[in-house]
Amino acid sequence: MPFEIVQIPRDDASIRLYVEQYKAFRLLALKTDPDSFGSTYAREIAFTEDTWYKRLANPQVTTFLAFQEGQVVCTVSIAGPLPCTPEESSPSKDPWTILSGNPEATTQSHWRIIGMFTRPAARGQGIAKAIIAKALQHAMGEAANAGKNFVATIAVEHDNPAAVGLYKKCGFETIIEEPWFLNRPRIALLMKCSTPSGIDKASVEQN
Template sequence: MSFEIIQIPRDDEGIRLYLERHKAFRLLALKTDPDAFGSTFAREIAFTDDVWFNRLKNPQITTFLALRSDQVVCSISLGGPLPCTPEESSPSKDPWTILSGDPSAGEQSHWRGLGMFTLPSARGQGIATAIIARTVQFGIDEAAKSGKTAVFSIAVEHDNPAAVGLYEKCGFKTIIKEPWFRDRPRIALLLKYSPTSERSEASVE
């Protein structure tokens, strides 16, 4: 069955059009797979509509939805550009805390994938790969406006092999492993993807 990927607009009308679907899907994700996120269902169910609205309005957050028959089946947000490089950031800390500040200096613009989730019934069908590719292209295009190349990172728990496998398939490689203690001992991974490096390696081969 076909699907479409949409980027939620940041204007008030566009946000209101997708707000309830985004909110419902995010809460479903937190409830369905609580170990996959740095936040919790109990925390976000208490958010007011203003909090949800302001998340989508945030100029440093861009959210993408994959829709099938007008139902959200996959979602990811992209934060950036960030005031640090992937190597300077952490996979276990709340990524929302690093969104403030001036973007990092240098030739690269750093973007962080946030809140990635695909409905179990929609997995293995290329939807997640497609939405990541769309997100990456957005970051590349935005970085180019500042004369920079883009680099991406995403955090995942080490014992989530399906997610790790997906990101590796999309070109991400683990660069940081660190302890993560939310409700039990875990290991958080930070994966990095540099499209420019991938193209350079391909051209050499």
């Protein structure tokens, strides 16, 4: 079944156009698969409308939505550039807290994939891989514009082989493992990617 991927612009009209769909899908993700996120449904259902708006307006975060038959079926955001190297970051820390600091002090352009979720009925169609590729392509273009080497990371629970397998197909490899105690004890993995698979580098250079 065909799908369309939309990068949400940060202008006021675009944010207001997509914010309710983004909010509803994010809350659905937290309810459907609570162990996959570093946040909880109880926490985010209490967010104000202004908080949801500011998430999409944040100049350091770019959000993508995948639509199928007019319905949101997948989302991902990419945050950066970050003020730390992948090896200096933590997979268990709230990703929204790692945006502070000065990214100009780093020699790499480091980006973090966050909020990745695909509706269960839409899995197995290549949508997740395609939306991750879009996010990485965007970040690679930003890195090229800054004249820096690109690198991306993503945090995932170790006991989630489907997600780990997906990220490996996208070019990620595990570099850090550490305890993660949200809701229950578990292990968080930080996966790193410098050369994404399935992305035409020439198209990045043209952007």
